[in-house]
Amino acid sequence: MSDSVSPPPEVVMTQLIFGKWVAMAISVAAKLHLADHLANGPLSVAELATRTETHAPSLFRLLRALASVGIFAEDAAGNFAQTPLSQVLRSNVPGSMRAVADYCGADWSWRPWGQLLETVKTGQTAFDAVFGEQVFEYLSKHPHESEVFNEGMTSFSMQESPAVVAAVDFSAFGTIVDVGGGHGHLLGTILMKTPTARGIVYDLPHVVAGAPAHLAAVGLADRCRAEGGNFFETVPAGDAYVMKHIIHDWPDDKSITILRNCRRAANPGAKLFLVEMVIPPGNAPSPGKLLDLEMLVIASGKERTEAEYAALFAAAGWRLTRIVPTQSPTSVIEAELA
Ligand SMILES: C[S@@+](CC[C@H](N)C(=O)[O-])C[C@H]1O[C@@H](n2cnc3c(N)ncnc32)[C@H](O)[C@@H]1O
Structure with a gap:
């Protein structure tokens, strides 16, 4: 006993x-x-x-x-x-x-948390109140901070990408676009498991500039290219769209714009795969419920429930088909053209 x-x-x-x-x-x-x-x-x-x-x-x-x-x-x-x-x-x-430990204590990441009380009172994103601009605008002007943040994102990807490819088969798709793909770790992992597919890592120009070196290092330079752009304006054409920790950065209206841009660019029969922490109902423990506070303070987004994802998809011309849990805290939320 x-x-x-x-x-x-x-x-x-x-x-x-x-x-x-x-x-x-x-x-x-x-x-x-x-x-x-x-x-x-x-x-x-x-x-x-x-x-x-x-x-x-x-x-x-x-x-x-x-x-x-x-x-x-x-x-x-x-x-x-x-x-x-x-x-x-x-x-x-x-x-x-x-890199995750480095950026989590960096001034840009730490200081807004001191304003959580104000955010809870007003609903205003603390980062924007402290720095006077949105976090990705700020990072685009601060190369060192941006580099460490992107390295941190790749660290998370090293845990999450193998779990995603173990959970979902991408072999039906010709061109796979990773929207907001950072330095391309997730797409690289998908393409290594899917030798018939080609890929496009799409992100802001200063971020995606770091992708070719990673793709070349894993032998994918001939099957995958990096493209810079703004997902609020346009995204490349593709047969599958993956987005890992993208929609959680944004409020509903902006999320719908991104999803609609994917819908507009999608080839016939295309599918969409979001990789996010889906919020479980009730008091169930979930790292997503804490990550949701980071989204409240730093970005203007949120972690969402299954019903909230279904509603976003419906507003953007997609239909939620299934949610696949992975060995990581993230799930893959799949959608088809509505
Ligand atoms: C939370 S990070 C996720 C990165 C990557 N998907 C991952 O999981 O490691 C969000 C990404 O969205 C990109 N992003 C932000 N605003 C963007 C925009 N307007 N157009 C394209 N990419 C953007 C950022 O540069 C960043 O790489």
């Missing part, structure tokens, strides 16, 4: 509230590339401080705090080393979350 006792609510609440401290400490570790510096073995705080141009006593306190939650570990000699959890704060390793 287990003798474990649940902590009292005030202890659980304290941990939840102080999650802010942990989140920012992880982000600073990511920005300083601490896990990359420790990749070849333990280092002293003095050496790490020299390499990262930081204040050694303060860096020690950051590392000690992180080690208390399993991220890095201090040895008997006072050196810090990697742990399984800190490994994913390295760059360019499978499962890397370094």
